[in-house]
Amino acid sequence: MKTIIERGEKALLHTYNRYQIVLDHGKGVYLYDKDGKEYLDFVSGIAVFALGYHYKDFDDALKAQIDKLLHTSNYYYNEPAVEAAEKIKKISGMDRVFFTNSGAEAVEGAIKAARKYAYLKDGSTEHEIIAMEHSFHGRTLGALAVTGNPKYREAFYPTDNGVVFAQMNDLESVKALINEKTCAIMFETVQGEGGIYPADPSFIKEVRALCDEKDILLILDEIQCGMGRTGSFYAWQQYGVKPDIMTTAKALGGGVPVGAFLMTEKVGQNSLVAGDHGTTYGGNPFATAAICKMIDLYEENNIIGHVNEIAPYLEEKLNELVKKHDYVELRRGMGLMQGLVCKGPVGDIIKKAHERGLILINAGSDIIRFVPSLIIEKEHVDKMAEILDGILSEQ
Numbered sequence: 220m221k222t223i224i225e226r227g228e229k230a231l232l233h234t235y236n237r238y239q240i241v242l243d244h245g246k247g248v249y250l251y252d253k254d255g256k257e258y259l260d261f262v263s264g265i266a267v268f269a270l271g272y273h274y275k276d277f278d279d280a281l282k283a284q285i286d287k288l289l290h291t292s293n294y295y296y297n298e299p300a301v302e303a304a305e306k307i308k309k310i311s312g313m314d315r316v317f318f319t320n321s322g323a324e325a326v327e328g329a330i331k332a333a334r335k336y337a338y339l340k341d342g343s344t345e346h347e348i349i350a351m352e353h354s355f356h357g358r359t360l361g362a363l364a365v366t367g368n369p370k371y372r373e374a375f376y377p378t379d380n381g382v383v384f385a386q387m388n389d390l391e392s393v394k395a396l397i398n399e400k401t402c403a404i405m406f407e408t409v410q411g412e413g414g415i416y417p418a419d420p421s422f423i424k425e426v427r428a429l430c431d432e433k434d435i436l437l438i439l440d441e442i443q444c445g446m447g448r449t450g451s452f453y454a455w456q457q458y459g460v461k462p463d464i465m466t467t468a469k470a471l472g473g474g475v476p477v478g479a480f481l482m483t484e485k486v487g488q489n490s491l492v493a494g495d496h497g498t499t500y501g502g503n504p505f506a507t508a509a510i511c512k513m514i515d516l517y518e519e520n521n522i523i524g525h526v527n528e529i530a531p532y533l534e535e536k537l538n539e540l541v542k543k544h545d546y547v548e549l550r551r552g553m554g555l556m557q558g559l560v561c562k563g564p565v566g567d568i569i570k571k572a573h574e575r576g577l578i579l580i581n582a583g584s585d586i587i588r589f590v591p592s593l594i595i596e597k598e599h600v601d602k603m604a605e606i607l608d609g610i611l612s613e614q
């Protein structure tokens with residue numbers, strides 16, 4: 220592993236402080252490094268491998284599509300893309316789908332659709348989006364514009380780019396920013412990177428009502444919390460509200476890079492038209508065949524039912540760690556998207572976990588984030604809790 224790491228240090232741009240591990244292959248909820256060491260994985264490639272590693276039916280579907288056609292461009296139709304769009308419509312209740320290659324690109328498209336919708340209404344180019352502090356929407360310039368973390372934005376932006384920031388779950392802070400220029404209010408239904416903050420039911424409902432009253436679009440980013448992670452296909456489905464535009468990615472392709480932004484028919488008919496938006500790779504038959512198979516497998520194996528069964532057990536085990544260890548302040552989260560908020564940095568805890576064969580990740584400096592595969596069983600939760608308990612006991 221050492222030589223690969225040394226070569227990587229010379230060839231890759233230093234945008235990540237990578238852990239000193241070279242991952243080689245995976246099976247189920249386990250990963251193996253180049254030296255053959257086994258790790259129980261509670262990160263799943265950051266909420267990506269919802270069905271774990273090398274789910275046979277999924278791999279077979281990908282291989283079959285490789286043998287047919289990988290790419291067509293969007294000047295033609297391809298069947299997997301049409302089928303994937305229909306399936307996403309069905310699980311989300313949204314009406315129109317645009318496929319992208321990543322989460323950030325889905326966010327870009329969502330922003331463009333909202334701005335175009337407002338532009339068509341009044342011809343103004345001065346519209347504002349209200350986003351949230353501590354949000355994370357991706358690293359491209361458009362997605363960064365709505366990301367409420369100065370650390371990520373500072374070097375790349377003039378201060379005024381038509382985005383203002385409110386506080387998540389603080390309706391008054393949203394109201395204070397609304398004016399005639401506001402075209403959209405945007406947030407993650409459950410903030411991920413920013414610290415695992417689920418939206419309060421009252422907040423999301425009242426923002427929805429405000430949006431309806433003023434014809435402002437509600438954009439929900441479900442890139443991390445979507446695809447069954449919180450116990451429904453999309454987290455907002457548990458709140459009794461519906462967004463006008465939403466984004467999905469990460470687990471959508473089960474490891475194949477793909478995302479999408481979706482909208483209601485009303486927004487679809489009154490925003491982006493031919494020539495307004497495009498992508499070379501987005502919606503290619505390989506990536507969309509992956510989406511089709513993922514959604515089929517969710518349904519065939521009642522993956523969401525399993526999440527609802529196993530998540531309370533994970534919560535219970537994490538609650539025990541909160542009770543037992545002074546260093547852990549509280550647990551927060553929804554379904555299989557959980558955070559343990561600690562009283563200080565968690566970097567060393569995560570490194571020790573790696574040493575002991577457990578893959579964990581942080582969210583911010585003080586929070587341990589749990590976004591495992593959705594197929595984890597009680598025995599995996601037990602094993603994770605036991606290793607973490609051992610580490611916290613030495614804290």
Ligand SMILES: *Cc1c(COP(=O)(O)O)cnc(C)c1O
Binds near residue numbers: 321358469
């Ligand atoms: C990961 C993430 C993104 C960005 O997705 P990429 O595929 O990394 O571009 C956007 N929004 C949320 C909520 C995310 O978790």
